Amino acid sequence: MTERSEEIKRHAPVVTRPDEGGLTTVVPLAPPRRLVDVTVDGEPVRVPEGSAILAACSGTPTLCYGDTLTPKNACRVCVVEVTGSRTLVPACSRRVEPGMEITTDSERVRHSRRLVLELLGSSTDLSTTPGAAEWSEEYGAWPERFGPRGEPSTDRDARHPGAHEATDGATAATVAQPAKVDNDLYVRDYGKCILCYKCVDACGEQWQNTFAIGVAGRGFDARISTEHAAPLPDSACVYCGNCIEVCPTGALSFKSEYDMRAAGTWDESRQTETTTICTYCGVGCNVTLHVQDNEIVKVGSPHDNPVTHGNLCVKGRFGFQHVQNRG
């Protein structure tokens, strides 16, 4: 845990409140970044100073890492070996240092990634997680070895810390539960949630600052929840959908996607993605329209866009229906 808090601290910006009246410059401008030489599996690689190791190793699996968020180090699927380091390190948050020797494909790394994928795969529905099937194959993950999956439960939202009951060991404990469909815009299917916390960070202080969701419960009963597990329309949610934008597993999805998957009509191979400009206010948000059969089925935004950084408001993300009310 000390490792994690240190990593977070290093990411924290310098905040110095000015005196009353405000004389000082409180927001320093970033200096230009130098390049740093490291080796990855013996090959020399050059990346900007201050980057995470991930920037030097393409193809590394990630789940809780978000390119617009401060690393949370929750899933540990991106771990690599660094020469001289006692433990495996998360590539998403450990910064490169000059001369660092990084190994991404040792047996120790493969074993760790396999175990992470097996534990997640046994307890969570990864069927809509991009990359999960390929990584499981690549690392030989076999979640079924923990036994058949336990029954879905309907009382997860009511479990108090300390009330967790261990299973008999014959079945794999799961977070399976009914999807929450409580509004017309998006669905929360927490049977697919790996607790990466990205939605909480996007809703909270890193982007939206609405704080509609947080982590409730402890241990295996931990879950993402609104206040008192209220349905979204009774919560602080403003339906920006920035949580959907960062969700790595499809636990959070557009209702249009959820309904089409249920009907068996969701087909990404027939979809186009076109980035254009939102039709509402003058901020100029870039919206990426996912279109299937001339219908907008989902809306995102490029994460590297200087206007949005991947974020939208309720109108930009969900306010597209008027163009396809075609009578």
Add this chain to the structure above:
Amino acid sequence: MAKKTPRTPYVRLTRPLVRDAGELRPASWDEALDRAAEGFRRNVEAHGPDAFGMFSCARATNEMNYVAQKFTRVVIGTNNVDSCNRTCHAPSVAGLAAAFGSGGGTSSYQEIEDTDLIVLWGSSAREAHPIFFQHVLKAIRRGTRVFAVDPRRTSTARWADRWLGLNVGTDIPLANAIAREIIHAGLHNTTFIERGTSGFAEFAASVEPWTPAAAERETGVPAAAIRELAHAYARADRAQLCWTLGITEHHNATDNVRALINLALLTGHVGRYGSGLNPLRGQNNVQGGGDMGAIPDRLAGFQDILDPAVRARFARAWGREIQPRHGLNLTDMLAAMGAGTMTTAYIIGENPTQSEADAEHTVKRLGLLDHLVVQDIFLTKTARMADVVLPAGAAWCESDGTMTNSERRVQRVRKALDPPGEARDDIEIMCALARRLGHDWHYERAEDIWDEVRSLSPIHAGMTYARLEERQGIQWPCYSEDRLEPSFLHSRLWETDPEVRGRPAPFAVLRHSPPVDRLDQEFPLRLTTGRRLDSYNTGVQSGGFASPLRRGENVELSPEDAERLGVVPGEQVRISSRRGTVTAPAFVDPALRPGLVFMTMHFPDEVDTNSLTIEATDPIAGTAEYKATAVRVEKVLGPAGGH
């Protein structure tokens, strides 16, 4: 709780419509275009080109706006072209252009994150510009101080270090008092004032009566808060002043904008990285529409239509002389319709019968036209009045082109969907009309139009589609294909060499002019209007999706006023102004001070808020005073609402 049936969402127009025996009926494209063109020709032949008015669309692409103003100036031969920027930010453009020569916000969103102090004046960005506000939030998290100046304690104000809750329409006294305090404390930037400005002495003398105490009496803002904002703004290394319609929807809006510009000139908070003046625009291409010349007084790239050399260059490219005078703006066009001098109009993607102040009056004026052509994606209330209705594509997702945002960033718009039924692209329709009126216009691709714009507008010259794609948009000005300009404007004002510096930015001497619609015993409450997070303007677009946040129109009252009137939340109340009366459910909002009432304009088919508002317009920019209406709120007698 009393609840009206929500309006059925608008359905896309898929066929052209023409009016026969008073009724609109479906028609072929040929018939509709022939009729549209014939009506324009008839009116122009009978009354001259100035009998024609074009309402261009602030939500269509730059390319579409360029073609619309070219159609007006070349095919018809008048400068009567404008767009709904008139109802929102025309005063910002006018004020900025008067001070600096160009009408865009001076900074970039990144500079909002990198500044030390942000003043949000008459702007509820948290609700009206949520993604802009995310840049503000980044800044707040990094230690930037925020002051909110707004009659309402909005969700934006809740994020601010200080909220200055001024009385509606007292922006100039507040700004002048801040200026006076800065000068008296010796915090004005003498270097910048000497180099980059003119008229300081007269300005300083003009603000002298606005002592903090005098300003407190007029604005309702405590003198200590005025002093604090003055000192914080003047002493910050970098400071941003941002505003929205709380500044511009007033009868003296251009003066309001100039009052804010004065503060930046006084402190040198313009023309440097991190310091600037930023109007937050309300439509996705309201900046671009003006930039393209779809306004009555400028040609593409903010070039002055009164300059003979500019006109000559456009005339050479277009093959027709341009009228050497300003055309009518949207407000004047409506007046000309009333006076009978404008007899035909081409309205593209606008809904003035519901968006204009004093809406009933607007309906009457449009009703006087001999020939009205409306081109839209929906059969709006305005389209239902037309002689010919042309079904268009939705620019943002059914066409290719560019749009320009509030930070002057020109960005690519890309076609993701095919328009429904027989609906066609705006540009294709205008070209078809132009051909019927004797101009053989063909544009194969949006990029061809853009390249024509680049050849005529120096500030866009360096923005090829390839570069826009590669850089995710480029801010104007961009003069050359191999260079980028700084993200902020007007650094020239800091230069030591007067030659390089150019025309200094003038201070404006401003007189306080309270709202036209006076409060009295009969109409004792001040109604102000605005947007809510999930809705948009007249609700034609945002009514199409099922927002869980939407609660329909309410009249929002302070707890004190609600108690005085004996009104409980949800109860139907009658709201009357000197022009009209509507009923709406009451909503009690502790963010309102006693005497202040708030409504939106999102649900005009249920509650027509703009039948209350006053059409007192800014003499320079023509924007109406939506933000300050005198009203009376009463309980509805008889059977109270169904709760």
